[in-house]
Amino acid sequence: MVMRSVGFAALTALLLSGTASAQEKIKVGVTATLEGTYTVLGEDGMRGHVTALNVLGKKIGDKELEFVVASTDATPDSAVRAVRKLIEQDKVQILLSPLSGDEGIAVKNFAKTHPELTFVNAASGAQETTYVDPAPNFFRYNMDGAQWQVGLGKYAYETKGYRKIATVGEDYSFIYTQVFGLVLEFCGLGGKVTNRQWVPLGTKDFASVIAALPDDVDAIYLGLGGADAVNFLNQYQQAGGKAHLMGGSIMIDQTILSSKGSAKNALIGTIAASGQADTWEDPRWQKFVKAYQDAFPPEKRFPSPSLLATNYYGSTMALILALREVNGDLSNNQAKLKEALAKIEIDAPNGKIKLDSNRQAIGTNFVTEVVDDGKGALFSKVVKVIPDVNQTLGYEPATFAKIGLPSRTVPECKKY
Incomplete structure (x- = not known):
């Protein structure tokens, strides 16, 4: 705490x-x-x-x-x-x-x-x-935010077996960039993103967002941070939410994993990706x-x-x-x-x-999973380390440029 x-x-x-x-x-x-x-x-x-x-x-x-x-x-x-x-x-x-x-x-x-x-x-x-x-x-x-998501879509699709996901993200440029990186990789492998919800920074009431989450998805990706992340987790737990979770880079670091209360325990087992991992040796x-x-x-x-x-x-x-x-x-x-x-x-x-x-x-980017250290503290555990991640995410620059800039609807869920 x-x-x-x-x-x-x-x-x-x-x-x-x-x-x-x-x-x-x-x-x-x-x-x-x-x-x-x-x-x-x-x-x-x-x-x-x-x-x-x-x-x-x-x-x-x-x-x-x-x-x-x-x-x-x-x-x-x-x-x-x-x-x-x-x-x-x-x-x-x-x-x-x-x-x-x-x-x-x-x-x-x-x-x-x-x-x-x-x-x-x-x-x-x-x-x-x-x-x-x-x-x-x-x-x-x-x-940038997309670079920080490299490896997550592949891990979700190939290792966890997820085929359909929904996203909830703060409605601004950094989270657009995070979702951009996730969608490119996950959908490029054949996955589907069936629902994208966007909330203003500083949202306190997530009831309508939680109610609109689809039931037929394998996981829900959370692109939230700070007070927004804590508020969502508290309300999601109160609503009885049980879905598998995936996390953006500021959803699964210590600003959230060390927050007060028990709601953060919903993140145990959450897969994510970030520019760091707590347990890296x-x-x-x-x-x-x-x-x-x-x-x-x-x-x-x-x-x-x-x-x-x-x-x-x-x-x-x-x-x-x-x-x-x-x-x-x-x-x-x-x-x-x-x-x-x-x-x-x-x-x-x-x-x-x-x-x-x-x-x-x-x-360098890190695919992680949230674990409990056995004493009640939560940490991001290293799953995979990916070196030399560039801004075009391994795409040829001309191909990457045609995708468009990250937004509420870009990229489309398809293979580029």
Whole structure:
């Protein structure tokens, strides 16, 4: 169980502690969803960021990093307001932002109005952010939502024997991208998606959604996160729901698996896919988990880092390593830093990450299943590890482009 996490003020104090006033500073603005439906995600994202600073430090040659944090609520307008404030009032030179999908598209577009600055995506995962008209000064070191679903459709079809599924997802770009990846793979093998329901972020009453779920499906895919996921699980359990469940990437990480109450136990046995897995035995992952655990008291963190913590860690890691490579040189509109960011390959906790020509991550994906550790704690267990997942999901670029952008109805359930 997680208490109300390290608060906004406390996180800011952690970031600013130990800054030597005599040294030249490099100012970095950071945004996270510290309010609204995705508050719990933003808080753990910031824990990942702080953990990276604990591990890597804030020194860049004879300079030191100084961080300014701004809060968003997962809406595009809030993200742009936060970023604009960081640039215009706080005079930051680099942005580590944002967390959520629609925010990412908005901040990418805003980045084009400040070509002199560098934007490193913190955690957002909508496909459109880097796939459509990418900003040359925007770099994303996490995979997008579709990449994070690679392997799930195949596992559901070939191993679990599922042939018909329904989906329930939050009605915005990141979940469109997640369902896009799932549908392409599952339907490409012959599976059917017979019902797709979309709910607004912040939905509290799922009664009509649950009532409309078809009975003749093998499983229900849940593309929900934060408070929405918890509300659905509570109401689904109360309604006596018994279907097999499949999970999107933010449905089955510790932001939900460590939530209060027993409703989360409905997730035991849920198959899912994500950019990480709690039980991965790789030494890089284990070292990161320990650093995360050591950084915060047990009541102020999750038992294991969420996907948001991992993404913020990796993004912070990439920025610090690239800055050190150029010795903090931000001259000529930060040209050397941008070049270093485009070329750098990071040995992240969840596997090696490099960028493609759109400055989008190519990385490792994990098919998982939710298990109980025997003590009442839930974790995502590794089922399969899939390396080198690119943004076109292994399709030829021309074929992938013809599929269309993720939406409520794209892709169609067919083999492309």
